[in-house]
Amino acid sequence: MSKRLHIGTVRRTIYIIISAATATFLLLMFFMGSSRVAVPESATQKVDVVQTVNDASPVYGLPVRLIIPKISVDARVSLMGLTSSGNMEAPSTNQDAGWYKYGPHPGNTGSAVIAGHLGVGSKAVFTDLSLLEKGDTVSIKDDRGRTTSFVVRETRTYAYDTEPSEVFRSTTGVHLNLITCNGDYNIGQQTYSERLVVFTDRM
8 A cells, every 4th residue: 555655645746746847838838829730750759757646546427518608619629739839729619628638637736727719700718708807607518428517716817928827737726727818919919919718726
């Protein structure tokens, strides 16, 4: 038994170290906008290390549905990785939400992240995300049939090129953070000027 506990401790230590080392890079890349191109071998090798550590016996399953009653969201959740430039991938449709698959499963310790499109000229899954307020509820259904509920703590707006480490990284508590675009659309850069983040905690 002592050996198993020791191995578990090492895994958790490695997870924290790798998460801290990669979070700043990931945050900057995501907040500078995302694209949908294939991840090259070098990037795949980099994120595979994180995936191996994060796969250590998660209590909760893979997220499959995101439900936000206040803004009438009941959306399929896709699994998102990284693009060739290191950005978090974006969902392939306006109707789907995308979970960052190298982070914790929603319901496990840490900050799970789900992104969705704001929509340009048409309604998308997170068009009304800015309407959420403290106390509103968000639920995730996983592939094991379990539903986990979260409550909104706060909403923050960031410039697209900032590095807010609190979005992707947390070693205590159980959180689900929702991200979408905000502000003015820059046609030349093909991205919005800001990112809106809704921070939630497990109920």
